[in-house]
Amino acid sequence: MDLTFTPEENAFRDEVRAFLRDRLPADIAAKVAAHTALSKADYDTWHSLLNEKGWLAGAWPRKFGGQEWSAVQKHIFEEETAAAHAPRTVPFGVAMLAPVLQAFGSKAQQDYYLPRILSGEDWWCQGYSEPGAGSDLASLKTRAVREGDHYVVNGQKTWTTLGQYADKIFCLVRTSTEGKPQEGISFLLIDMNTPGIEVRPIILIDGVHEVNEVWFTDVKVPVENLVGEENKGWTYAKYLLTHERTGIAGVGYAQAGLDSLKRIARAELQHGRPLIEDPLFAARLARIEIDLMAMATFNLRTVAGADAGAAPGAESSMLKVKGTVIRQTINALALRAIGPWAMPFVAEGLEDSNLYHPGPDYAAKASNVYLNNRKISIYGGSNEVQRGIITKAILGL
Amino acid sequence: MDFTHTEERRMLADSLRRTLERGADWGDLAELGVLGALFTEDEGGFGGHGYDIAVVFEELGRAGCNLPVLDAGLAGGMLADAGRADLVERLIAGDLKATLAYGEPGLRYDLGPIRTAANGGTVSGHKSFVTNADEAGLLVVTALEDGVVKVFGVDPRGPGVTMMTTPALMGGTISEVTLDRAPAEALGPAETLESRLAAATLAVCADAIGTMDTVRDMTLDYLRTRKQFGVPIGKFQALQHRMADVAIEIEMARSAVINLSGHLDQAAPTRDRHVSAAKSLIGRTAHLVAEEAIQMHGGIAMTEEYALAPLARRLTAADSRLGDEDWHLARFIRLSA
Numbered sequence: 001m002d003l004t005f006t007p008e009e010n011a012f013r014d015e016v017r018a019f020l021r022d023r024l025p026a027d028i029a030a031k032v033a034a035h036t037a038l039s040k041a042d043y044d045t046w047h048s049l050l051n052e053k054g055w056l057a058g059a060w061p062r063k064f065g066g067q068e069w070s071a072v073q074k075h076i077f078e079e080e081t082a083a084a085h086a087p088r089t090v091p092f093g094v095a096m097l098a099p100v101l102q103a104f105g106s107k108a109q110q111d112y113y114l115p116r117i118l119s120g121e122d123w124w125c126q127g128y129s130e131p132g133a134g135s136d137l138a139s140l141k142t143r144a145v146r147e148g149d150h151y152v153v154n155g156q157k158t159w160t161t162l163g164q165y166a167d168k169i170f171c172l173v174r175t176s177t178e179g180k181p182q183e184g185i186s187f188l189l190i191d192m193n194t195p196g197i198e199v200r201p202i203i204l205i206d207g208v209h210e211v212n213e214v215w216f217t218d219v220k221v222p223v224e225n226l227v228g229e230e231n232k233g234w235t236y237a238k239y240l241l242t243h244e245r246t247g248i249a250g251v252g253y254a255q256a257g258l259d260s261l262k263r264i265a266r267a268e269l270q271h272g273r274p275l276i277e278d279p280l281f282a283a284r285l286a287r288i289e290i291d292l293m294a295m296a297t298f299n300l301r302t303v304a305g306a307d308a309g310a311a312p313g314a315e316s317s318m319l320k321v322k323g324t325v326i327r328q329t330i331n332a333l334a335l336r337a338i339g340p341w342a343m344p345f346v347a348e349g350l351e352d353s354n355l356y357h358p359g360p361d362y363a364a365k366a367s368n369v370y371l372n373n374r375k376i377s378i379y380g381g382s383n384e385v386q387r388g389i390i391t392k393a394i395l396g397l
Numbered sequence: 398m399d400f401t402h403t404e405e406r407r408m409l410a411d412s413l414r415r416t417l418e419r420g421a422d423w424g425d426l427a428e429l430g431v432l433g434a435l436f437t438e439d440e441g442g443f444g445g446h447g448y449d450i451a452v453v454f455e456e457l458g459r460a461g462c463n464l465p466v467l468d469a470g471l472a473g474g475m476l477a478d479a480g481r482a483d484l485v486e487r488l489i490a491g492d493l494k495a496t497l498a499y500g501e502p503g504l505r506y507d508l509g510p511i512r513t514a515a516n517g518g519t520v521s522g523h524k525s526f527v528t529n530a531d532e533a534g535l536l537v538v539t540a541l542e543d544g545v546v547k548v549f550g551v552d553p554r555g556p557g558v559t560m561m562t563t564p565a566l567m568g569g570t571i572s573e574v575t576l577d578r579a580p581a582e583a584l585g586p587a588e589t590l591e592s593r594l595a596a597a598t599l600a601v602c603a604d605a606i607g608t609m610d611t612v613r614d615m616t617l618d619y620l621r622t623r624k625q626f627g628v629p630i631g632k633f634q635a636l637q638h639r640m641a642d643v644a645i646e647i648e649m650a651r652s653a654v655i656n657l658s659g660h661l662d663q664a665a666p667t668r669d670r671h672v673s674a675a676k677s678l679i680g681r682t683a684h685l686v687a688e689e690a691i692q693m694h695g696g697i698a699m700t701e702e703y704a705l706a707p708l709a710r711r712l713t714a715a716d717s718r719l720g721d722e723d724w725h726l727a728r729f730i731r732l733s734a
């Protein structure tokens with residue numbers, strides 16, 4: 001056992017910190033810290049800064065222009081960027097589609113799409129879920145029917161995160177109704193500008209426009225946009241799910257959330273004294289910090305295991321469940337910490353956007369964030385589904 | 398022991414429920430006697446006891462109603478204590494809307510020490526978290542005069558009054574009110590503030606119970622109808638047991654509210670011990686019910702369009718009104734010592 005990072009890993013951390021200090025635009029970091037919704041331009045700016053440094057593709061294999069980061073390096077990068085209030089790297093192109101293309105795409109697809117992901121020319125979104133197919137993703141119904149050198153796609157995707165910014169969408173579509181539902185699914189790349197595609201906004205409970213419905217009516221997709229083989233899409237989708245799991249615990253976000261919670265608790269007064277001195281509140285704060293310390297090590301154990309070649313199997317389900325619950329608990333404590341300032345509720349998408357929150361800055365978005373982050377235990381495989389995986393795959397019940 | 402409400406209270410609750418289902422306005426509530434039910438006969442009403450308040454607010458919460466009934470009861474109570482039967486009468490008739498401005502920045506849930514001060518027929522200071530002030534015809538303001546906290550009537554549209562109003566998490570609006578030598582009518586001492594806030598706290602608790610009932614029913618409906626993996630998701634034992642826990646906690650919360658209703662008229666130490674017991678428990682349960690309802694629904698519950706959203710926010714806000722779980726826990730400990 002050795003709980004220290006290697007000198008190389010520490011050097012990497014220093015390099016990430018220096019980069020963030022020098023290159024992360026202050027206005028963007030301020031928005032992230034204040035939980036203000038980022039514009040497409042903000043994301044694009046950050047992506048191109050990362051790309052210049054070669055870090056947008058840090059996790060990619062070298063032959064595709066990446067740095068082949070180890071799982072520990074990925075972890076360090078995620079931790080440092082969260083602490084510095086850098087925007088999250090929008091995962092759909094870089095972290096979700098790219099590994100699938102690298103493993104299963106044609107040479108032509110790799111040559112065409114991968115550079116465009118890095119350059120930011122293509123903003124991708126993920127078209128998996130449908131109104132009737134959430135946890136039971138394999139029951140998806142969006143049809144793709146082969147007609148000559150095209151597929152004709154009809155159906156509806158939903159929950160499409162940031163689809164309003166997207167140039168392209170990777171979709172799971174049904175190409176066969178024979179055999180098991182999983183066996184008739186294909187992985188299709190679709191240009192969002194194709195006639196017959198309509199994007200409708202969904203406003204979330206905290207008032208933000210973050211997700212969308214995407215409707216397909218007789219959308220013609222060239223057959224060369226099929227990834228891999230027809231009816232093998234489920235395999236590729238699962239490949240995607242079992243990789244890119246290092247960040248699943250969200251330790252960096254949790255740590256950033258805890259730091260901001262402590263700042264609130266120092267600033268907010270209760271009976272004339274800082275709230276952080278209140279024994280009840282201090283106990284709640286300590287408990288979650290203790291959990292987070294254990295979580296960080298749990299995460300590193302899994303991360304180190306992945307570097308040693310272990311498949312990030314069901315452990316990542318444990319990380320997902322506990323990691324999301326810890327983050328949600330921190331959000332709930334922030335809501336509690338701001339006291340009655342939780343009541344003024346200014347929601348960007350719901351009200352006149354000229355309204356501003358009347359309380360202290362740190363109170364402005366606490367209830368919005370609390371509400372919005374209820375999603376993290378629902379998406380990416382709900383916590384119930386994860387527990388199901390744990391019971392079967394780890395516990396053998 | 399008898400855990401049934403009186404015939405009159407049941408009738409009021411039933412007709413209020415039906416009226417709210419049809420979509421009620423302020424006049425409808427006044428006509429039904431909802432406002433009168435918040436005041437005792439001495440005050441010009443026909444209720445005013447714990448159980449009256451509980452039945453009314455449970456229905457308002459069940460329907461997710463945003464009309465300013467709590468403000469009428471709280472401000473009206475202070476007006477009644479000041480001997481202003483004329484204003485209470487107009488309030489009960491639905492002709493006057495009033496709201497109480499007692500909170501101040503930096504106090505969190507504490508009632509004092511306040512800084513707003515009265516001087517020569519005017520008041521100056523900053524009042525926080527004033528609910529539904531934008532629609533009110535009268536602000537009932539607490540302020541210091543000669544070192545004593547007193548109550549004053551202020552015209553919200555009069556000179557020296559500035560309001561910064563935003564939507565409130567529970568529905569309705571909430572305002573920061575700045576008073577700069579605003580003309581004010583002295584109404585009397587504020588000694589009854591704690592007992593009026595005790596009644597208001599009961600109202601928030603009962604409101605939360607009604608909301609929890611609706612949220613539970615919505616979730617149950619969804620568990621029965623939403624299918625994944627070929628079966629209604631309510632067939633998954635993982636969800637069944639959590640739903641059972643939610644149902645248990647709601648009955649615990651309901652019992653705590655009944656307990657408080659029955660002790661609202663008691664002397665302050667007993668009353669407030671029950672106030673804090675109930676509110677602490679309700680704060681905890683309201684969060685649980687909202688969070689579990691969202692989780693068991695899945696993505697649909699995250700959307701503004703789905704009817705759960707305002708109810709989940711209302712439950713979330715319940716904990717942040719009139720003292721949260723921890724504030725009341727600490728108060729309960731103090732009062733139990």
Ligand SMILES: Cc1cc2nc3c(=O)[nH]c(=O)nc-3n(C[C@H](O)[C@H](O)[C@H](O)COP(=O)(O)OP(=O)(O)OC[C@H]3O[C@@H](n4cnc5c(N)ncnc54)[C@H](O)[C@@H]3O)c2cc1C
Nearest residue numbers: 128129134135159161375379382384633692693694695696
């Ligand atoms: C904010 C947000 C962003 C999203 N972004 C995207 C995106 O970009 N692209 C995309 O494709 N999808 C996206 N999703 C969709 C997300 O993956 C689904 O919401 C998720 O798969 C759950 O599906 P559902 O919402 O239909 O809930 P359901 O599957 O209907 O689940 C309802 C409830 O039943 C439970 N449940 C289901 N099955 C079982 C079981 N077998 N045992 C026990 N309990 C069970 C669930 O845990 C949940 O509590 C997003 C969702 C949200 C909320």
